[in-house]
Amino acid sequence: YHSGAIPRMGDTADGSTVCDFDEEEQARGISLSLAVASLVHNGTKINLVDTPGDPSFLGEVISGVSVTELTLILVDAVAGAEVGTELAWTRIQAEGQPVAILVNKMDRENADWDRALESLGEACPGATLVPFHLPIGQALDFRGIVDLAAEVAWMGDGGQTSELPHDLSDEIEEARMVLVEAAAESDDELMEKYLEGEDLSAAEVKKGLAAGVAGGTIVPVFVCSATAGIGVHSLLDRLVEVAPGADQAELPLVDGGQPESGAEAPALALTFRTIIDRYRGRINYVRVFSGTLAKGGMVKCSGSPAAEPLVNLHAAQGNDLDNQDAIGPGDIGAVSKLTGVQSGQALYDADSEPDVVLPTYPNPLFSMAVAPATQADSAKLGQSLSQVAEEDPTLSIVNIPETKQTVIQGVGEIQVDVALKRLESGFGVGVLASTPKVPYMETVTRVGQAQYRHKKQSGGAGQFAEVHMRVEPLDRGSGFEYESEIYGGAISSVYLPSIEKGVKQVMDEGVVAGFPAVDLKVVVFDGKEHSVDSKDIAFQIAGREVFKMAASEAGATLLEPIYSMDISVPEDCMGDIMGDLTNRRGRVLGMEQETNRSVVKAEVPFAEIMRYGTDLRSMTQGRGTYEIDFLHYEEVPKHLVAKVIEGNKAEEEDE
Numbered sequence: 001y002h003s004g005a006i007p008r009m010g011d012t013a014d015g016s017t018v019c020d021f022d023e024e025e026q027a028r029g030i031s032l033s034l035a036v037a038s039l040v041h042n043g044t045k046i047n048l049v050d051t052p053g054d055p056s057f058l059g060e061v062i063s064g065v066s067v068t069e070l071t072l073i074l075v076d077a078v079a080g081a082e083v084g085t086e087l088a089w090t091r092i093q094a095e096g097q098p099v100a101i102l103v104n105k106m107d108r109e110n111a112d113w114d115r116a117l118e119s120l121g122e123a124c125p126g127a128t129l130v131p132f133h134l135p136i137g138q139a140l141d142f143r144g145i146v147d148l149a150a151e152v153a154w155m156g157d158g159g160q161t162s163e164l165p166h167d168l169s170d171e172i173e174e175a176r177m178v179l180v181e182a183a184a185e186s187d188d189e190l191m192e193k194y195l196e197g198e199d200l201s202a203a204e205v206k207k208g209l210a211a212g213v214a215g216g217t218i219v220p221v222f223v224c225s226a227t228a229g230i231g232v233h234s235l236l237d238r239l240v241e242v243a244p245g246a247d248q249a250e251l252p253l254v255d256g257g258q259p260e261s262g263a264e265a266p267a268l269a270l271t272f273r274t275i276i277d278r279y280r281g282r283i284n285y286v287r288v289f290s291g292t293l294a295k296g297g298m299v300k301c302s303g304s305p306a307a308e309p310l311v312n313l314h315a316a317q318g319n320d321l322d323n324q325d326a327i328g329p330g331d332i333g334a335v336s337k338l339t340g341v342q343s344g345q346a347l348y349d350a351d352s353e354p355d356v357v358l359p360t361y362p363n364p365l366f367s368m369a370v371a372p373a374t375q376a377d378s379a380k381l382g383q384s385l386s387q388v389a390e391e392d393p394t395l396s397i398v399n400i401p402e403t404k405q406t407v408i409q410g411v412g413e414i415q416v417d418v419a420l421k422r423l424e425s426g427f428g429v430g431v432l433a434s435t436p437k438v439p440y441m442e443t444v445t446r447v448g449q450a451q452y453r454h455k456k457q458s459g460g461a462g463q464f465a466e467v468h469m470r471v472e473p474l475d476r477g478s479g480f481e482y483e484s485e486i487y488g489g490a491i492s493s494v495y496l497p498s499i500e501k502g503v504k505q506v507m508d509e510g511v512v513a514g515f516p517a518v519d520l521k522v523v524v525f526d527g528k529e530h531s532v533d534s535k536d537i538a539f540q541i542a543g544r545e546v547f548k549m550a551a552s553e554a555g556a557t558l559l560e561p562i563y564s565m566d567i568s569v570p571e572d573c574m575g576d577i578m579g580d581l582t583n584r585r586g587r588v589l590g591m592e593q594e595t596n597r598s599v600v601k602a603e604v605p606f607a608e609i610m611r612y613g614t615d616l617r618s619m620t621q622g623r624g625t626y627e628i629d630f631l632h633y634e635e636v637p638k639h640l641v642a643k644v645i646e647g648n649k650a651e652e653e654d655e
């Protein structure tokens with residue numbers, strides 16, 4: 001608004017802001033997905049990608065970082081740096097992107113610049129925080145700002161600079177020295193000049209600051225009141241000067257090279273947000289890295305091999321799309337009606353085949369089992385679920401064969417909750433959501449054998465089959481093997497597949513607690529048949545029964561999935577985390593120190609970490625993060641098997 005890009009300042013209170021246009025966002029009053037807006041300042045176009053703050057939406061932050069040159073972290077001047085600030089800083093650091101910080105809401109009662117700066121120092125370890133602004137007055141008395149690089153003051157929301165306030169001259173001089181020194185330190189030549197006592201010119205200071213910001217050695221701190229419009233103009237002035245330009249953006253190739261750059265190079269873009277709109281169809285937001293996406297051109301996408309024409313290109317301002325003919329290098333826009341293109345994929349000229357490094361999203365941490373609320377919902381559920389998931393690279397829908405459940409997986413609870421709400425509001429599908437079952441499997445632990453005779457002679461045609469069977473354990477991941485050791489024709493070979501069929505039926509249903517059996521070998525070593533009464537069905541039944549008995553003799557038990565975990569917490573939480581991991585039957589493999597955080601590596605049964613996010617939040621006041629990755633299956637400890645069987649029985653009775 002202050003840049004003139006939109007005629008009226010939106011308000012979250014009435015849902016009129018540009019970037020929170022979704023119904024659910026307006027209802028909750030928070031951003032739930034990333035949004036795009038742009039403005040032109042001093043002849044430079046600035047594309048803004050606004051991301052949600054809740055940790056559930058980490059995927060949106062990763063998408064945003066992948067298409068921008070700098071991250072601006074906003075901090076409330078009253079609260080100072082919060083848990084989210086620290087998490088954002090750590091994350092963006094890891095992504096290797098330049099950061100600037102904006103202390104906003106300086107007009108609010110109890111806003112405090114010094115306190116905010118101090119808290120930022122703690123939340124952003126390792127950051128060289130360099131104030132680019134000083135506030136003039138604060139809280140209810142906040143009247144303007146000093147722009148230290150330009151050495152001017154801006155009073156109120158006026159569009160005019162004014163002289164530096166005399167009563168702040170000491171503070172200004174001190175802060176200016178820090179700024180100039182930071183500029184000098186970013187450039188050897190400037191440093192030499194500075195050490196020789198020479199004054200740096202305005203252009204030199206600017207050059208040094210830009211180098212420091214791009215290299216991540218300077219984290220500029222600005223102050224403003226967005227609603228009152230104080231400090232905004234100067235913030236844009238400085239960003240245009242010191243933020244890396246779009247021409248500095250890099251989209252590296254897998255082989256370590258760089259794609260050709262410039263407007264004439266083959267088009268190469270990254271998609272970073274997909275919306276499937278009821279009226280407008282599929283919309284993909286894209287950032288062009290090199291070349292030009294032009295209307296009528298043919299493009300391919302890293303996710304699907306077929307070339308498609310670019311039919312509709314748009315400039316995007318929040319939810320509003322304006323048609324345009326091309327999106328040039330460095331710019332952000334939207335493409336509609338591309339089938340099969342999702343966020344986090346490369347979009348490129350159909351004649352080229354660049355193998356670019358795509359953003360990597362975290363593995364799912366939170367999941368819910370979903371089932372249709374009614375028969376009518378059941379028909380629509382599958383398709384609407386996959387549409388909801390297609391909009392978000394960190395949401396996925398999986399059918400878990402072990403539990404026969406459909407599960408929606410994401411990063412956090414709010415994210416999954418919002419997705420389920422969308423099913424109701426956007427697609428009119430009612431769903432029942434529940435905590436998913438653990439996908440246990442079953443196996444045997446030793447060699448066991450049994451024999452079974454199936455005989456039916458009452459009325460009509462009789463049935464006869466006798467099978468002697470041995471069951472042996474196999475290595476994890478081997479699956480199922482079936483063999484015959486019948487010599488001399490005790491059972492005709494035509495009946496061997498019948499027995500196998502019977503065995504497989506039981507393996508699907510399990511013999512311990514209803515989970516599929518794996519990693520075992522079945523050997524038929526003897527049996528009997530009858531010339532008239534033996535038939536396929538008789539051997540299937542005998543196969544089923546003898547397998548149940550032999551598997552039980554072979555010490556049938558449960559297998560559970562084990563995940564590797566990387567848990568990052570503030571040092572002072574380590575004790576609690578380690579104790580808690582022990583309670584969860586976790587094996588701690590190691591511990592690493594990263595600045596003021598500790599990273600624990602452990603292997604933990606999935607059953608124990610299904611809601612780890614909630615517990616970690618309370619153990620660390622929200623300051624912990626974790627990642628998980630499926631490792632393998634292991635036997636459930638003997639003393640817990642009965643508990644799982646009980647639990648599963650109870651659930652089945654409920655259903």
Ligand SMILES: Nc1nc2c(ncn2[C@@H]2O[C@H](COP(=O)(O)OP(=O)(O)O)[C@@H](O)[C@H]2O)c(=O)[nH]1
Nearest residue numbers: 012013031104105106107108224225226227228
């Ligand atoms: N007093 C004051 N309120 C502000 C300022 N900037 C934003 N707000 C209010 O803070 C609330 C949250 O703003 P929003 O832009 O949704 O923040 P987000 O959660 O970071 O996206 C809204 O009610 C805004 O009106 C400011 O500079 N001063």
Ligand SMILES: [Mg+2]
Nearest residue numbers: 030031050051
């Ligand atoms: Mg927002």
